[in-house]
Amino acid sequence: MSMSGTDVVVAPVSVNKEVRSYVQWGPIIGGAVIATAISTIMTVFGSAIGLSMVSANLEKSASVTAVAIAGALWALWVMVSATMAGGYLAGRMRQPSFDANGDERKVRDATHGLLVWATGALLIAFVATSTLFGAAKTAVSGVANASSGVASLVSQNVDPLAMALDNVMRANGQQPPTAQEREEASRIFIGALANGKIEQGDRDYLASRLAARSGISEQDAQKRIDDAYARISQAKETAKQAAERARKMAVLTAFLTAAALLVGAAAAAWAATLGGEHRDENLRADPTL
DSSP states (O other): OOOOTTOOOOOOOOOOOOOOOSOOHHHHHHHHHHHHHHHHHHHHHHHHHHHHTOOSSTTTSOOHHHHHHHHHHHHHHHHHHHHHHHHHHHHHHSOOOTTSOHHHHHHHHHHHHHHHHHHHHHHHHHHTTSSTTHHHHHHHHHHHHHHHHHHHHHHSSSOHHHHHHHHHTOOOSSSOOOHHHHHHHHHHHHHHHHHTSOOHHHHHHHHHHHHHHHTOOHHHHHHHHHHHHHHHHHHHHHHHHHHHHHHHHHHHHHHHHHHHHHHHHHHHHHHHHHHHHHHHHTOOSSTTO
């Protein structure tokens, strides 16, 4: 087809529209750093408070339950405070979105708050392994060890089995029990703990040897053996109860940690939304003024 001088050719025009992500990592990283710093400072401060609650003197030391409750409440307060501060900073510093209505801006601000919470959690995990956080980590561990180990330090500083053997093998005569006899008695008691009772044959044998060595009657020797076994069984039951309490405390701590993290996520999202509202309220109608 021929073209005359008056024909007009229209070429397609491509419009380069800037594609910009809604996620702005500058405010997110800044908010996460602020949250991590606040969390570190408050953790160190809280560990000092926790250590002041415990003492080697049982009468002056707070109970394990009280220390655990105080620690859980403080951890929750630290999480909420740190994430709210970081989320608010991210929402306030985020560049406004003029292409979205109010509800959409709230969603974007809340998303930035959640990203602050997630990034802050990673930073805290990293800082927790560094030397900077070592003092806080040591102090927090000290609170738990001091609160749960004071009674153990006082009442179980000596092996209960060794104490029982000392009582059983105590000799009044000229022929104290030998090391081999002591080891044999130890094996008998260990087997009795595993079976839940002392076999009559082992009891009679041990009583006869003890009576001959210690210069006491077999009846007294049997009574000494029964008393020692009762003390060992009580120590075993106490250890089982302590292990069960530790297991329950670990489960409770895990649930409280998960709950604190969820509350921190909600707090960060809400604070970021609030920061975004304050940012939009203070925007100038004409930025050039």
